[in-house]
Structure formats: structure tokens, C-alpha cells
Amino acid sequence: MKILIADDDPQLLRALRITLTAKGYEVLVARNGTEAVSIAAERRPDLYLLDLGMPELDGLEVIQAIRGWSDAPILVVSGRSGAGDKVDALDAGADDYVTKPFSVDELLARIRALSRRVPQGDAEPVVAFGDVSVDLAAKSVVRTGGGESVHVRLTPTEWQVLELLVRNAGRLVTRQMLLTSIWGSEHVTDTGYLRLYMSQLRKKLEPVPSEPRHLLTEAGMGYRLVLRPDGPASASLAEKG
Incomplete structure (x- = not known):
């Protein structure tokens, strides 16, 4: 399974890349919203992990762009814990929301749950x-x-x-x-x-x-x-x- 992680925190990107690669996932990384949309359009990941507070395009704009061509699961991983932020992300098209800091075991469990919902051959x-x-x-x-x-x-x-x-x-x-x-x-x-x-x-x-x-x-x-x-x-x- 191909996962795109989009976050402007280089340490978190590196840690998640190492962890998910060790679990057998193919990992793509983006450091800002513009890069995330570009990689998403070119590589078509099976699942997304997105921060909300990214430069250039924020997480909500990235979600909206992705939803223009893909129904792949989107898991928001953000430091924003307000109920309004969660509602906005889910309304924009996200499937789940995890607040930083998070447990790696919880994150992996949510990824496994979402991976069972990866769309298969939907009609265009x-x-x-x-x-x-x-x-x-x-x-x-x-x-x-x-x-x-x-x-x-x-x-x-x-x-x-x-x-x-x-x-x-x-x-x-x-x-x-x-x-x-x-x-x-x-x-x-x-x-x-x-x-x-x-x-x-x-x-x-x-x-x-x-x-x-x-x-x-x-x-x-x-x-x-x-x-x-x-x-x-x-x-x-x-x-x-």
C-alpha cells in the first residue's frame, strides 16, 4: 500500500517514514501543501496522512484538491485539537482525525482500519x-x-x-x-x-x-x-x- 505523508515538521516526517516503511508500506513524503497535491496527482497514493497547518496550501485545501479525483482514505494528523477544526476537516472530505501528540500504535491501528476501506474499481x-x-x-x-x-x-x-x-x-x-x-x-x-x-x-x-x-x-x-x-x-x- 502506498501512503503519502504531508507535514512541514521534518522530524515527524522522518519518524513516520521509518516506522511505516518498517511495517511494509510504500511511503511518499511532502513538506508543504503544494508539494502534496503535486505528488498526489502524479503518484495516486492509496491512503493519505495530512497535517492541517502546512505552508503554501493548507490541509483543508489539499483535502479538497484530492477529493477532486480520489476517494482514497484521508487521515488528518494535526496539532489542532478544536472541535471546529475536526468538523472542518471531516466536512472537507477527511475520513479520520488524530491529534498530536499521538501514540504510534493508535496511528497504525487507524491506518489498518482505513486501509480496509480503500476503494476497489469504482465506476467513473x-x-x-x-x-x-x-x-x-x-x-x-x-x-x-x-x-x-x-x-x-x-x-x-x-x-x-x-x-x-x-x-x-x-x-x-x-x-x-x-x-x-x-x-x-x-x-x-x-x-x-x-x-x-x-x-x-x-x-x-x-x-x-x-x-x-x-x-x-x-x-x-x-x-x-x-x-x-x-x-x-x-x-x-x-x-x-
Whole structure:
């Protein structure tokens, strides 16, 4: 099993890496939130151990980013002991919460419990917005109009941008999350990439590219995919049969 540990405490990272490796786990480490999202997107761990108080992206933002593409268990390991912090983490998508300092035996027991819940072969959703249908499993996009269905050709990078937005439909996806997930942490300030690819996606998927209804810009923050401009964003999300 592959576990990603994300924490800005180098001593804790080293101790957990040694302990979990000795127990037979494959361990990946990240020292900040941006690095955690980048490694998560590239290596797709089976389970996550995340601190909340990380630099660049905090733990809640990392959880939200991971939940855009993965149902893998997330165990928060944090020095924050307030009930509000625990509720926020669980609401964001975490599965369990351990407060520092913790017993190694307790942590290992929680990891074993969560590892029994690792998803196996879940069906990928088909998502529709406007006259567009996105099949995440087949990695295909179809537009329907005038009684005809036409496959839309996307470049690999256009697909990556769209997929991340689709998996977070209705939620803000920050520029930092998109840049880190697709191009890596070294490109986290290259916002011109996003403007270019969002413009291309709108030309291919929006009825009126200059007046987007679905691929929306959140000024100064990022982008949001709205499935139904006049209703809940989740209303058109259906599991593939």
C-alpha cells in the first residue's frame, strides 16, 4: 500500500517514514501543501496522512484538491485539537482525525482500519453540462446539437484541465491547485497557461465562448465548472452504468 505523508515538521516526517516503511508500506513524503497535491496527482497514493497547518496550501485545501479525483482514505494528523477544526476537516472530505501528540500504535491501528476501506474499481461518472457530455472513464467529450452527436477533440492538457474541473464540479478550483496538479509546483505562478487553456476549452465547449455559462472564472482565485447555471451543480452528475 502506498501512503503519502504531508507535514512541514521534518522530524515527524522522518519518524513516520521509518516506522511505516518498517511495517511494509510504500511511503511518499511532502513538506508543504503544494508539494502534496503535486505528488498526489502524479503518484495516486492509496491512503493519505495530512497535517492541517502546512505552508503554501493548507490541509483543508489539499483535502479538497484530492477529493477532486480520489476517494482514497484521508487521515488528518494535526496539532489542532478544536472541535471546529475536526468538523472542518471531516466536512472537507477527511475520513479520520488524530491529534498530536499521538501514540504510534493508535496511528497504525487507524491506518489498518482505513486501509480496509480503500476503494476497489469504482465506476467513473459521466458528467453533463449544456450540450456537452464528459465520460471520465473513456476520456471522451461529446457535444449534441441539431440531432447529431459530435466527438470533441481535446489536447492532453485541455483534458487534464477539464477533468480536474469536472471532478470538482460546482466547487472553486484555485489557480494554484490547477497549476500544481498539471504542470508541477515549479509552475505555480504561470497563470498564463490557465488563461490559454481555459480560452481553448470555452471555444470548444461553450455555446457562446465570450459569454461562458459553465466554465467560469472566479476573479483572482481560479475557476469553477457550473453544470446547471440555474440549479445545483450536482444535478447532472450520474454514475456510469
